[in-house]
Amino acid sequence: MDEPLNLVLFSGTDDKLQAAAVLTAGAAALGKPVNIFLQYWALDAFTRAKIGRDHGLAPEAGDEGRKAVDALGKAVQATWAETMRQAKDLGEVDIQACSLSMDLLDIEAEALDPLVDGVEGVTAFYLNAGDGQIVFI
Amino acid sequence: MDTVTIDVRVDARGLNCPMPIVKTAQAIKAMASGQALEVVATDPGSVKDFEAWSKSTGNALVEHTSDGAVFRFVLRKK
Numbered sequence: 082m083d084e085p086l087n088l089v090l091f092s093g094t095d096d097k098l099q100a101a102a103v104l105t106a107g108a109a110a111l112g113k114p115v116n117i118f119l120q121y122w123a124l125d126a127f128t129r130a131k132i133g134r135d136h137g138l139a140p141e142a143g144d145e146g147r148k149a150v151d152a153l154g155k156a157v158q159a160t161w162a163e164t165m166r167q168a169k170d171l172g173e174v175d176i177q178a179c180s181l182s183m184d185l186l187d188i189e190a191e192a193l194d195p196l197v198d199g200v201e202g203v204t205a206f207y208l209n210a211g212d213g214q215i216v217f218i
Numbered sequence: 219m220d221t222v223t224i225d226v227r228v229d230a231r232g233l234n235c236p237m238p239i240v241k242t243a244q245a246i247k248a249m250a251s252g253q254a255l256e257v258v259a260t261d262p263g264s265v266k267d268f269e270a271w272s273k274s275t276g277n278a279l280v281e282h283t284s285d286g287a288v289f290r291f292v293l294r295k296k
Contacts, residue, residue: 103235103236106237106239107235107239107240109240109243110236110240110271111271111274111275112274159237164237167240167244171243171244
């Protein structure tokens, strides 16, 4: 369990971020380190101004999917940000913003939610990933 | 039948995956070696999750019962 799980988060919709948060929390509970690299729309969703907002769902969800996700949210499911926070409290979870995406979206480091640990480039991400799997969401 | 003295209890009923395991891992972290934790959960996936988590972390799953709707797990911290 020593190899880290490495997640590249690209999509900024709530369903994909929720799925990523579940994978992160599960790995953290097993004592597996998790490296998260935030790009594009996922990075945008991790800004202070937007983290608490409704980020919509992936197009394949459709109306039925929207209903199912709303029902789950109302019942028990914590938001993805809350699940990420719990995962960070529990284990070794490092969340880094992609520096290129920061430039592209014109986001300053101060604008990022405190869940984000820092800003790095893709080389640093690969280096930290070691021999662990890389998953793109 | 053996009865285990429970030191810590976690109620994870109504919580979805992966929260029962997250709450379990949080509770175990704060416990002393040898203490027993009882978890009750309703997530059907938790059965396999607890077996896998126990195997992977080395905290023994000493009891595992179910009445069909609620699953009860007793773990001993290694």
